[in-house]
Amino acid sequence: MIVAALIAAVVIVAQGAAVWAFLKFVKSFGAYTEAQVKVYQQLHAMHQANLLLHEETARMVAELKRVHREEKVA
Numbered sequence: 001m002i003v004a005a006l007i008a009a010v011v012i013v014a015q016g017a018a019v020w021a022f023l024k025f026v027k028s029f030g031a032y033t034e035a036q037v038k039v040y041q042q043l044h045a046m047h048q049a050n051l052l053l054h055e056e057t058a059r060m061v062a063e064l065k066r067v068h069r070e071e072k073v074a
Helices: 002-073
Strands: none
Touching: none
């Protein structure tokens, strides 16, 4: 009887520890996902800035080609 009660107590404590660890993981996992969202937003902003820079560079190259053609003609 004492052995059974001791085993039951150990199982209950182990289940409580497992639930506590799971809840602790879920809390930290939530913080992880929030951090990932922020990182994604920053990467997206950087991508948008790079895209604008690329478009401006392409516009400048086209303008330089036009000026160069005009200089050849003149």
